[in-house]
Amino acid sequence: MHEATKIIRSTLTRADAGEPLHAGPVFAAPYHAPGDPSAIPYTYARSHNPTWTHLEKSIAQMESGEGYRASALVFASGMAACAAVFGAILRPGDEVVLPSNAYYAARVLAQEYFAKMGVEVRLAPTANNAQAELLEGAKLLWIETPSNPTMDVCDIAALAEAAHKAGALVAVDNTTPTPLGQRPLSLGADFSVASDTKAMTGHSDILLGHVAMRDLELRQKIDQWRTLTGAALGPMEAWLALRSIATLPLRLERSCQNAQRIAEFLTTRPEVSQVLYPGLPTHPGHEIAVKQMQYFGPVLSFVLRDKAAAENFLAKSQLLTDATSFGGITSSAERRARWGGDQIAEGFIRLSAGCENIDDLLADIAQALDAK
Ligand SMILES: Cc1ncc(COP(=O)(O)O)c(C=O)c1O
Structure with a gap:
């Protein structure tokens, strides 16, 4: 089976x-x-x-x-x-x-x-x-x-x-x-x-x-x-x-597909200086990830210019719930440096892809990046 x-x-x-x-x-x-x-x-x-x-x-x-x-x-x-x-x-x-x-x-x-x-x-x-x-x-x-x-x-x-x-x-x-x-x-x-x-x-x-x-x-x-x-x-x-x-197989399949699409989309955006997701062929650990992972996971991170840009992005997004934690059916994101403790940039965002429709998510992320 x-x-x-x-x-x-x-x-x-x-x-x-x-x-x-x-x-x-x-x-x-x-x-x-x-x-x-x-x-x-x-x-x-x-x-x-x-x-x-x-x-x-x-x-x-x-x-x-x-x-x-x-x-x-x-x-x-x-x-x-x-x-x-x-x-x-x-x-x-x-x-x-x-x-x-x-x-x-x-x-x-x-x-x-x-x-x-x-x-x-x-x-x-x-x-x-x-x-x-x-x-x-x-x-x-x-x-x-x-x-x-x-x-x-x-x-x-x-x-x-x-x-x-x-x-x-x-x-x-x-x-x-x-x-x-x-x-x-x-x-x-x-x-x-x-x-x-x-x-x-x-x-x-x-x-x-x-x-x-x-x-x-x-x-x-x-x-x-x-x-x-x-x-x-x-x-x-x-x-x-x-x-x-019981719904893990369904949820994981959808959220990991969404994470991959979001990561790929973010690499095309000039506001984003770095996208960190093992499913991207450009990720330094991609080859190892392919060897040992069946799914690359629902979580990805990316870096915007600074704290203000990250806060503005989160405020303008309608579909990314601004909350900590990850792996839920609801897509969420947070400016991770607000907690301290990690060696990351002020504009670093951790995003957890949920199970929503991918076109809706991509449209929302695009408008939140565009919004001034
Ligand atoms: C990688 C990792 N390990 C362990 C934990 C701790 O889990 P919990 O919050 O369920 O105690 C977390 C929580 O965010 C985590 O991300």
């Missing part, structure tokens, strides 16, 4: 006569659990919940590939998932190699907390596989490709091979493409981590994260971290995620 069919079917409840196609969320804190707890599937909701189990099976299937079956654990947010990998793996004296342009909260978490607890944090850019230079003695290599918001690309398979030779585990923050767009475990990573707040669920209404892996010992460590820190997802969010994941 094709991926789209498998994903859609995985969100259905078991076909027992008289049961709904999509069972509702299970709201529980404790479960009936007399006697030996190890003989009972559900005891207390900080550790497990049937609606999580269903969602985890669906995500695990997406993360699985030729010759291996992945397992997945869901978290209350993408950052809770990132923190679980750092927390379960890194100990004082260990070294972690992070992208210097990684999602800023992951970088701050490593530098403000883990570094202060005795973990050495080494930083190198995503582009040109520069992290490969820092692997000696490292415990964990953290990759983010395409990176948010600069859309840099690195070669996951090559870096994973180098990291394993150096004795390091490999985690990929796979938020922008989703596992349907890029499958890190198939490329040799030990962990595929994502904020499913973004394209995976796509409706801009829930926070969610997951960690997927092949190795059961690693799974056990991440699972224990989740239970001990209480990074538990609400059952309603898990259920909404299942509903949303």
Whole structure:
């Protein structure tokens, strides 16, 4: 079966006569659990919940590939998932190699907390596989490709091979493409981590994260971290995620087509000094992206003259919702430098292509660029 069919079917409840196609969320804190707890599937909701189990099976299937079956654990947010990998793996004296342009909260978490607890944090850019230079003695290599918001690309398979030779585990923050767009475990990573707040669920209404892996010992460590820190997802969010994941194949196909068309259009505009999208043949990481991605993702970035030009563009656009985050069915954009923390120009805009009609989007972007 094709991926789209498998994903859609995985969100259905078991076909027992008289049961709904999509069972509702299970709201529980404790479960009936007399006697030996190890003989009972559900005891207390900080550790497990049937609606999580269903969602985890669906995500695990997406993360699985030729010759291996992945397992997945869901978290209350993408950052809770990132923190679980750092927390379960890194100990004082260990070294972690992070992208210097990684999602800023992951970088701050490593530098403000883990570094202060005795973990050495080494930083190198995503582009040109520069992290490969820092692997000696490292415990964990953290990759983010395409990176948010600069859309840099690195070669996951090559870096994973180098990291394993150096004795390091490999985690990929796979938020922008989703596992349907890029499958890190198939490329040799030990962990595929994502904020499913973004394209995976796509409706801009829930926070969610997951960690997927092949190795059961690693799974056990991440699972224990989740239970001990209480990074538990609400059952309603898990259920909404299942509903949303059923349309991931449709949403991703449309939004990535739209992103490609918008990126191509922006390259023709004199007001735009740079367009960053791995789907463009001129992108320095395009060849690697073609090799390792099934979709180039819904996110692109571009640079206008300065802060005023970027603010004017956002104010004049009717169809780009001026908001942070990305991956939703609604196209959105923001002037990213307003947050600080990233090495980007004042006129840098991150745009997330939604599922609207492309002619409407292109007409809106053109008029917003024209407007004075
Ligand atoms: C690449 C990346 N990783 C992790 C996160 C954190 O996800 P969440 O906001 O769901 O905690 C984000 C959020 O923007 C992100 O863009």
